[in-house]
Amino acid sequence: MRTISLKTNQHRLIANLRHAFTPRSMLGELLQNARRAKAKRIDVTVDGDTLTVSDNGCGIADLQTLIFIAESGWDEPTKSRENAFGLGVLSTLYFARTLSVHSGEQAFAAETAAIINGDDITVHAKPPRIGTQIRLSGVQSPDPAKRLRVWVAKELQRLCKAFPVPVFCNGAEIARPFADKTLPWRKTKMGKVLIDLKASPHQWRAFLQGLPIGVKESYNDHGWHQTVLLPDGTLAKLPDRQHLLNEEQDKRRIQAAVNTAYREVLMEAKASLSPEAFITQHARHCLDSRNADLLNDVPFASLNWFRDWDDEPAGFRHDWNRCYRDGLVSRKEIEARGVWRMAASDDERDTFAAQVYLQAAQAFVLEEERLAHGHWLHDAAKTVELPRIQVRHGAIRHRSHAVGLEDAVELVLVDSLHVGMQGLPEYVVDAIRHHDVLYLTTQANAPTQLVSDYIFNEAYEEAAEDNDADRIRTFIAIACEDSPAKVLTALLPYSLRYAGQSKLANAKVQLRFDNEGKLIWVD
Incomplete structure (x- = not known):
């Protein structure tokens, strides 16, 4: 009968461990x-290609333990508490030509x-x-x-950042x-949290x-983050201990x-601050962290939760305009004035x-969608019923x-324009889009936000919006004129009205139009 047992090719194993470590x-x-x-x-010093690490600790009683693979020289409490495994100095052997150690005598x-x-190494x-x-x-x-x-220096x-011993480079x-240690650390089941x-x-x-430790985290542009000091006994993945053993869990x-x-x-902030201060300082934190329920009983609301008509007037909206x-x-003021939410619609234009x-x-x-169930704004907000909107205009x-x-x-240019909601006061407005008709008064300027978002192939086309603005202004100018000469002037492009054309110097040109107003002759 023949028996076999586990054996190790020590030299090959140690050589291959090179790939498990990094300079970090x-x-x-x-x-x-x-x-x-x-x-x-x-103290860490670097001189050319020589790296020296010196400490004032208890020293190493037996230098053999320093190069004894998988046999830690630490005391039992340390090995038990920190899972010290005896691979630390091994990592240095792959990134240097020589290793020198001096401890005690x-x-x-x-x-x-x-x-x-x-090979045998002489200790002297x-x-x-x-x-x-x-x-x-x-x-x-x-x-x-x-x-x-x-x-x-940069790696140190x-x-x-959280190392308990002063380090000098x-x-x-x-x-x-x-x-x-004076920072407001909080004890949790996963260690201390700041x-x-x-x-x-x-x-x-x-x-x-x-x-x-290399758990995957996310960061923001400012470098702000929460800090977690894990319990010493948390298991790290060997041999390099750069990742947690049970990382996902x-x-x-x-x-x-x-x-x-x-x-x-x-x-704690809510308990120590006035309601106004809590909303001002921490409403965004509550909403961003799924702690919105902490806002439910606060009798104030952030203006940021509502549409800003100055930055985003009625019509199509662009994210870059939102501040x-x-x-x-x-x-009290909101309930006195009322608060609304827009009805859902398959076509945004139907809500204009x-x-x-x-x-x-x-x-x-109300546009803040992250408020928790039970917030008083949900009960106060009324939904706009689109069929109740009424548009009334003067002579066309x-x-x-x-x-x-x-x-x-x-x-459609009209003498006057009003909009209202059944049972509520109506208001004078300069422009309004109702279905596929854009009603305008002479004060309307160019409300292009009621026409299009000007996003084509996922890109904003500013030139297209500028062209539409010119067309709307031209339409209003034409509608306001009775004289054919003034109508024609309004139709002339910028290059003819304001830019010099040498070939037209002192020229007189006659134009003739048919009974539909179409150009048929130029002389």
Whole structure:
């Protein structure tokens, strides 16, 4: 009978682990070792291609543990609490030519290739020092565009944001904004959470044992985010510990913890602020974070929840015209004046007459869709019933189907124009689109927003809107004139009216039109 057992090709295994580490993970592991040694300060220096990390921790009792794969030299409480596995210094061997270590009264120096090969390394006595110094020579910057010194400094800035031990790079202290214990951290099931209401609760960064952990997060342009310090015992994926072992599950748990903490901060703000201040400062935060129910009993509303008739008059709308509106309005005023919401319609143009009416009335039109069920605005808002809109006009002065606008509407110039809603006051207006007719008065100027959005092939065509504006103004000018000469003047293009034409200098031209007003002869 023959037996077999698990065997390991040690040299090939160690050689292939090269692909499991990166220079980033190497630098993080060196910092982590110093922290576990209870260092009070870590100094990183870069001189050419030599990287040195020195600390004032407890030192290494047996240098063999430093290059003992999968055998951590830390005490049992540390191994149990932080899942220390004994792969840290291994990561340095793949990115340097030589490794030198001096801890306490012992030291060694060797080619990294010899260490990987398993050669015997001589440990020799050296004058005692406090803590440990690890020196790597022959290190190359992973970014060809940056010198090693620059790359290390920038990487330390990323790594040390929540690192609990002061770190210096070539004598300059690295900022550690989230290492401040006086910050208002909140204890959760997933560690401590620091909330920044300027950021969405879905924009967060996680740190494990002081170093960033690679859970996928989202960021905003300002760099605002929530900060999560995970429990030390959270499992990281070996060997480089750059990602959580149970990433998808832990990500959901982290998100739940952040959501809870975010809501707590909003509730505390609501309890400490006046209703006006809470709406002003935190209405957007509540809506963006699905905490809109916190607004339900606040007797104020943000003006931003309603249509701004100054920036977006009745008609087609463009996103780039929308601006955040500052200011509040009280529930008492809204209920006294009334608040409306537009009825749903398959064709937005069918709502234009109602929009003109509401604009003329300067009515509150609720457009914020994220308000929670139970908010008092839902009960106060009345839906505009489109058939109730009534358009009344005076004598028709001129009408035309053949103006050539981007949307096929008939233009009708009238002496006066009113719009109303059954049972409610009517208002004088300058222009209104009712179905496919655009009624205008002489004060209407060029309400192109009632004609088209001028979006063609997903691009806004400003020239098309300008052309329509000219056509509408020309139509009004023609309608207001009785003299054929003045009508013709209104029809002349800009190039004939205002730009010099040398070949027409001092010319007199006669035109003849038929009984339908069509040009038949020029002399």
